[in-house]
Amino acid sequence: MAPPRSGDHGTSAIRELVSSSLKKTNKMMKKATNSKSIAEAASAGHGEEGKKWTTLVHNGVLFPPLYKRHGVKILYKGKPINLTPEQEEVATMPIYQWHQRVVEQRKQMSRKEKKALKEEREEIEEKFKWAIIDGVKEQVNNFKVEPPGLFRGRGEHPKMGRLKKRIRPSDMTINIGKSAPVPECPIIYGGERWKEIRHDNTVAWLACWKDPINQKEKYVKLAPSSSLKGRTDKEKYEKARKLKDYIPGIRAAYTKDFSSKDPLKKQIAVATYLIDKLALRAGNEKDEDEAETVGCCTLKVEHVVPLPPNTLKFDFLGKDSIRYQNQVEVEPLVFKAIQQFRSDKNQGNNADLFDLLDTNKLNAHLKELMPGLSAKVFRTYNASLTLDEMLNKKISKGTGDDVPEKEVAIICNHQRAVSKSHDAKMSKLDEKIEELKDVLNELETDLSRAKKGKQPESSSTINKKRKRNLSPEAIEKKMAQTNAKIEKMERDKLTKEDLKTVALGTSKINYLDPRITVAWCKRNQVPIEKIFTKSLLAKFAWAMDVDPSYRF
DNA sequence: CTCGTTACTTAGCATTTCTTGT
DNA sequence: ACAAGAAATGCTAAGTAACGAG
Numbered sequence: 163m164a165p166p167r168s169g170d171h172g173t174s175a176i177r178e179l180v181s182s183s184l185k186k187t188n189k190m191m192k193k194a195t196n197s198k199s200i201a202e203a204a205s206a207g208h209g210e211e212g213k214k215w216t217t218l219v220h221n222g223v224l225f226p227p228l229y230k231r232h233g234v235k236i237l238y239k240g241k242p243i244n245l246t247p248e249q250e251e252v253a254t255m256p257i258y259q260w261h262q263r264v265v266e267q268r269k270q271m272s273r274k275e276k277k278a279l280k281e282e283r284e285e286i287e288e289k290f291k292w293a294i295i296d297g298v299k300e301q302v303n304n305f306k307v308e309p310p311g312l313f314r315g316r317g318e319h320p321k322m323g324r325l326k327k328r329i330r331p332s333d334m335t336i337n338i339g340k341s342a343p344v345p346e347c348p349i350i351y352g353g354e355r356w357k358e359i360r361h362d363n364t365v366a367w368l369a370c371w372k373d374p375i376n377q378k379e380k381y382v383k384l385a386p387s388s389s390l391k392g393r394t395d396k397e398k399y400e401k402a403r404k405l406k407d408y409i410p411g412i413r414a415a416y417t418k419d420f421s422s423k424d425p426l427k428k429q430i431a432v433a434t435y436l437i438d439k440l441a442l443r444a445g446n447e448k449d450e451d452e453a454e455t456v457g458c459c460t461l462k463v464e465h466v467v468p469l470p471p472n473t474l475k476f477d478f479l480g481k482d483s484i485r486y487q488n489q490v491e492v493e494p495l496v497f498k499a500i501q502q503f504r505s506d507k508n509q510g511n512n513a514d515l516f517d518l519l520d521t522n523k524l525n526a527h528l529k530e531l532m533p534g535l536s537a538k539v540f541r542t543y544n545a546s547l548t549l550d551e552m553l554n555k556k557i558s559k560g561t562g563d564d565v566p567e568k569e570v571a572i573i574c575n576h577q578r579a580v581s582k583s584h585d586a587k588m589s590k591l592d593e594k595i596e597e598l599k600d601v602l603n604e605l606e607t608d609l610s611r612a613k614k615g616k617q618p619e620s621s622s623t624i625n626k627k628r629k630r631n632l633s634p635e636a637i638e639k640k641m642a643q644t645n646a647k648i649e650k651m652e653r654d655k656l657t658k659e660d661l662k663t664v665a666l667g668t669s670k671i672n673y674l675d676p677r678i679t680v681a682w683c684k685r686n687q688v689p690i691e692k693i694f695t696k697s698l699l700a701k702f703a704w705a706m707d708v709d710p711s712y713r714f
Numbered sequence: 715c716t717c718g719t720t721a722c723t724t725a726g727c728a729t730t731t732c733t734t735g736t
Numbered sequence: 737a738c739a740a741g742a743a744a745t746g747c748t749a750a751g752t753a754a755c756g757a758g
Contacts, residue, residue: 308748316726316749365721373749379720380748398723443724444752457751481751482725522716525753538723538752578726583741665726667744672724695744717757724751731744736737 212364214390218338220293220302220368222345222356223382224286225331226309252325255312293368293384301385302368307334313375317453317483326375332357333371339363366390376452387700396704399675401534402542403714408532409543413438415531420495426518430527432499433458433516437537440488441544441573443481444521444537455479458537459521463504464511472497484577545570545673550714553682568661570669578665584658591655598648602641609637676702681712 229251235242236253245253254260271279290305310328313321331347335358338344347354357371367381384390405412412434419431436442437458445457456465456478465478469489474497476488492500500515507513521537528535552566581587608618612634632640676694680702683690694702 304747306747314749319749367721370721376749378750381721383722394722446752448751452750455750482727482749484726521753536753541724576725587741668725697745715758718755719757720753720755722752722754725749727747727749729744729746731742733742734740736739 214366215295215339215363217297217341218293218295218363218368219342220338220345221289222336223305223307223334223369224290225307225329225348225350228350229328251310255310255325295384295388295390298389300388300390303383303385305382307371308380315453317455317479319453320451321375324375329371329374330354335360335370337362337365337367337369385700386697387703389704392701392704395701398542399546399677402539402546402675405532405535405539405543406547406714408535409438412531417493417495420493420499426523428499429503429516429519430524432496432503433519433524434528435493435496437540438544439492440476440490441541441575442486443541444524446521453479453483455481455483457481457521459516459519459524461515462511463507463513463515466500466504466515468497468501468504470497474500480575484575486575541574542673542675545574545669546675546678546714548573549674550678553678554713565657565661565666567666567669567674568664570674571664571666574669574673576665576668577663580662584662588655588659591651591658595648595651595655598644598651602644602648605637605641605644608632609634609641612637670698671701675714676705677708677712678714680705680708681710684708684710 229247231247231250232254233250236245237243268276287305291302292299293302294300307329308326311326313319313324313326315322331351331354334356336345336356337360340361344356344359347356367383369382370379372378373380386392386395416431416434416438419427420435422428422431437444443457445459445461447460448455456462457480461478465476467475467477469475472494473489473491476486476490478486480486503515503517507515507517525536528537548570549566552569611618612632617631676698679693680690682688683693690706691699699706
């Protein structure tokens with residue numbers, strides 16, 4: 163029997179790293195692995211309800227270096243002002259040129275210096291990088307404490323520009339196994355204590371603190387490659403697959419409720435329809451001091467415009483203030499319902515479209531239809547099912563004409579800003595295509611001359627070198643190659659333009675059941691490394707042994 | 715039921731690293 | 737050997753959703 167789950171996750175490289183650094187923590191390991199049998203017993207059966215681990219050992223978190231004074235004074239009414247270190251630190255944050263200079267200095271450093279600095283950094287980080295959970299050494303995701311700075315936020319955030327203050331050990335709660343040594347507070351904070359020490363094995367976090375900007379709890383957790391994360395990720399996809407079995411019934415139920423006399427039922431039905439059909443997010447209520455964004459339940463009248471006979475025009479800012487614009491034909495009853503919801507509201511455009519509804523009620527209703535169902539499951543279901551269908555309908559593999567993930571990214575509205583260099587890249591491609599076309603023209607002249615047994619002309623502006631006297635066949639072959647190059651570049655150009663605002667990575671990380679991809683690779687003899695990066699391979703280690711016939 | 719709290723996933727963009735063409 | 741460009745990773749903000757107290 164394999165040691166606890168270490169065999170089915172992590173690359174050999176990771177394992178090598180692990181074993182080399184294990185020596186240092188050998189003592190702790192011993193203690194942790196001694197309870198292995200308990201851990202196995204827990205995970206073999208169902209374990210205790212809500213229990214995430216039995217033993218947990220880690221070294222806490224790594225704080226950023228304290229601020230180092232530079233002593234440059236700022237002028238106020240022409241006079242230099244004395245600043246306290248704290249004031250100077252904040253004053254330095256908005257000074258763009260100063261930061262540019264720091265960046266420039268770093269660039270100037272030689273390769274060697276950079277490497278040395280990096281190694282030094284890695285040595286410090288090594289200690290915090292790992293946790294031992296139920297006897298297995300796993301990577302910690304975010305062991306570096308977020309440094310202080312000026313808060314930007316996304317979109318029109320009311321708190322933009324606020325100072326995000328430094329996090330200290332006294333802000334930090336540590337969660338760790340009862341028998342594990344409590345990590346020491348860093349000495350630079352001279353005798354400061356952790357805020358609290360907990361031994362809560364019903365949660366997956368190693369440390370937490372309150373974000374000073376939004377007063378929300380933030381957590382230090384294990385990396386996506388960990389078996390704990392892998393397990394929950396797999397469960398997410400299994401739940402989405404279960405929805406597949408329930409979906410006919412769910413659709414029948416909400417279709418029936420489109421004409422319900424109970425107004426709440428009717429709103430739930432229409433909202434569920436939109437979440438199912440358009441993969442909208444649930445839409446929790448938001449505070450005044452957050453950017454004004456919406457999801458399904460928080461849509462306003464102005465966000466959904468009915469265009470007769472049965473089209474809805476959506477236009478609103480969703481998560482991260484990303485604009486959702488879409489125009490879709492809907493069921494006539496849904497169209498009518500939306501018209502009615504809109505006209506019911508006499509407060510105008512800013513009124514809630516689903517005024518009787520919130521995510522609590524919606525999810526409570528979904529739970530009645532399928533155990534564990536909530537709004538977000540529909541996004542996973544929709545994305546994964548779409549990919550599965552795309553990959554299995556196209557028999558003509560490897561044409562490379564279309565990116566199957568694009569469809570999914572568009573459904574989920576995963577967008578990205580057009581890169582600064584996009585236009586430059588496109589014109590460069592154009593240039594190269596023009597060059598190749600010139601080459602082609604010249605080859606054509608050469609060909610007709612060669613056919614008549616003449617030497618090629620050597621007056622080319624492109625190629626000053628004297629040409630070889632090639633046979634017509636050889637020239638034709640060259641022409642075909644050049645043509646193929648041009649066509650490839652034209653295709654590249656099209657896809658590049660097509661995908662310039664589409665973020666393909668988000669769905670790959672969060673919505674697409676990796677087993678679909680792995681199985682497809684197995685069926686088509688495509689190495690999985692071509693599709694998943696190193697970190698995705700680690701994250702999806704649990705999916706690698708899937709049967710080639712797997713369907714979502 | 716509502717509200718604040720808690721714990722977790724999902725997200726785009728900045729930064730770093732790798733690859734490629736010269 | 738190197739710079740430019742592409743790809744990968746890192747960072748942390750911004751969501752979802754469950755839960756418990758009143």
